[in-house]
Amino acid sequence: MADFKLTHEEAVEPIDSLLKKWDIKYIRLIVVDLDGNPRAQLIPEYEMKFALTLGIGFDGSSIAGFRDVNESDLVAHPDPSTFLVPMWETPGIATMFCYIGKPDGELFEGDPRGLLKKTVLELEDNGYGYNTGPELEYFYISEENGGYAPFGSGAYFDLPPLDPTEDIKMETMMCLEAAGFQLDKVHHEAAQGQQEINFRYSDALKTADNVLLYKLCVKTIAQKHGKLATFMPKPFWGVNGSGCHVHQSLLDLETGENAFNGSGDYEGISDMAVRYIGGILSHARGMSLVVAPVVNSYKRLVPHYEAPVYIAWGFQNRSALVRVPRYPEGMDKTARIEYRHPDPSCNPYLAAVSMIKAGMDGVKNKIDPPEPHSDNMYEYSEADLDRLNIDMLPEHLGEAIDFFVKDPVITEALGSYLTKNLVQIKLKEFEEYGEHTGKTWAESRPEITQWELERYLVRC
Numbered sequence: 001m002a003d004f005k006l007t008h009e010e011a012v013e014p015i016d017s018l019l020k021k022w023d024i025k026y027i028r029l030i031v032v033d034l035d036g037n038p039r040a041q042l043i044p045e046y047e048m049k050f051a052l053t054l055g056i057g058f059d060g061s062s063i064a065g066f067r068d069v070n071e072s073d074l075v076a077h078p079d080p081s082t083f084l085v086p087m088w089e090t091p092g093i094a095t096m097f098c099y100i101g102k103p104d105g106e107l108f109e110g111d112p113r114g115l116l117k118k119t120v121l122e123l124e125d126n127g128y129g130y131n132t133g134p135e136l137e138y139f140y141i142s143e144e145n146g147g148y149a150p151f152g153s154g155a156y157f158d159l160p161p162l163d164p165t166e167d168i169k170m171e172t173m174m175c176l177e178a179a180g181f182q183l184d185k186v187h188h189e190a191a192q193g194q195q196e197i198n199f200r201y202s203d204a205l206k207t208a209d210n211v212l213l214y215k216l217c218v219k220t221i222a223q224k225h226g227k228l229a230t231f232m233p234k235p236f237w238g239v240n241g242s243g244c245h246v247h248q249s250l251l252d253l254e255t256g257e258n259a260f261n262g263s264g265d266y267e268g269i270s271d272m273a274v275r276y277i278g279g280i281l282s283h284a285r286g287m288s289l290v291v292a293p294v295v296n297s298y299k300r301l302v303p304h305y306e307a308p309v310y311i312a313w314g315f316q317n318r319s320a321l322v323r324v325p326r327y328p329e330g331m332d333k334t335a336r337i338e339y340r341h342p343d344p345s346c347n348p349y350l351a352a353v354s355m356i357k358a359g360m361d362g363v364k365n366k367i368d369p370p371e372p373h374s375d376n377m378y379e380y381s382e383a384d385l386d387r388l389n390i391d392m393l394p395e396h397l398g399e400a401i402d403f404f405v406k407d408p409v410i411t412e413a414l415g416s417y418l419t420k421n422l423v424q425i426k427l428k429e430f431e432e433y434g435e436h437t438g439k440t441w442a443e444s445r446p447e448i449t450q451w452e453l454e455r456y457l458v459r460c
Contacts, residue, residue: 279362
């Protein structure tokens with residue numbers, strides 16, 4: 001497998017030129033924690049040479065799931081390819097994503113971004129590139145009478161005045177485009193206050209970085225306008241939650257062609273794509289802890305709210321876990337699958353690693369999925385599910401942990417270090433929720449608790 005460097009002496013002069021061009025005084029060095037949240041430190045511009053050649057140390061024991069206090073030293077190594085001067089930042093500040101190293105110069109095994117880079121390089125060694133395009137939904141929220149309410153009364157595809165967020169979204173879109181995003185479409189989603197700004201697909205690492213930048217931009221601009229933007233999966237009971245549907249395809253590096261194109265057993269997609277779907281479906285339960293990683297995720301994953309709960313696939317079928325979109329004539333080279341399981345609270349780096357490994361397990365071991373479904377699966381009864389032999393996703397975070405630890409493909413994809421720490425953190429989270437509610441999951445599920453709002457509303 002090709003390796004990648006943590007230090008970049010060759011980038012000192014080019015980055016220095018950019019600092020001068022943009023009159024940058026400080027650089028925000030971003031690392032990614034286990035939950036997929038950006039953590040950062042500011043360094044003055046005159047420390048950039050040191051950062052690129054040696055790295056900047058930080059306390060790994062202060063970030064959950066990273067290091068114990070007795071071995072706390074870690075090093076942030078800026079990735080010069082991610083240099084950006086975001087419009088939503090304070091003037092004079094640039095940002096750079098970092099890989100995390102250990103003092104001995106090796107990559108830190110708990111770095112989600114570094115793990116995705118290694119996974120992508122391994123896939124490339126086998127002749128394939130991996131493109132992803134996520135659709136992140138979110139809510140704009142107002143604080144009212146000591147509580148929270150959706151901002152606006154709009155529904156799917158509504159426009160002003162029912163959707164009063166035009167100014168917020170316009171400024172957000174301008175900032176994203178200035179940061180290099182290519183936007184596909186922007187619209188009000190199904191629930192009151194729920195929005196979606198779609199951006200163009202890219203390679204998996206670039207996409208994961210873009211997810212973090214996108215969330216930072218959306219939240220920062222909303223705060224500027226006196227509102228809160230949240231990517232919490234289910235902030236309000238009784239309405240749709242927010243998903244992060246991930247479109248994905250494989251690129252044949254030798255031919256430059258989309259490896260999912262073609263007509264094998266099913267018209268419009270290759271046999272490789274079908275077996276990739278087989279891998280995704282066979283590991284969906286094991287992946288759930290990664291792609292739907294918080295207690296609140298499992299209040300989104302309930303029937304009748306446009307969230308997938310049944311482990312099945314279909315063409316055009318948004319009630320299935322995996323959807324194969326149909327394309328207008330002339331777009332037949334854009335074959336892809338849409339995995340509808342993830343939500344916006346997931347760590348986009350670990351989610352990508354899991355999806356790659358699950359899908360490629362299907363390709364390697366020729367896992368054929370069951371027949372695709374064309375019916376509205378939300379209308380299936382328990383008898384229908386039994387008759388059709390359709391399994392369901394985990395009911396709650398505790399079940400997701402159990403399925404995760406029993407899936408060697410997904411745990412090996414993350415590695416023993418990340419697996420151990422993720423399980424410890426998530427077991428504690430689920431136990432704390434149960435202690436707070438004092439109820440069974442079935443009793444507490446049909447409500448959004450104050451514990452969840454305090455834990456997820458701002459952080460997700």
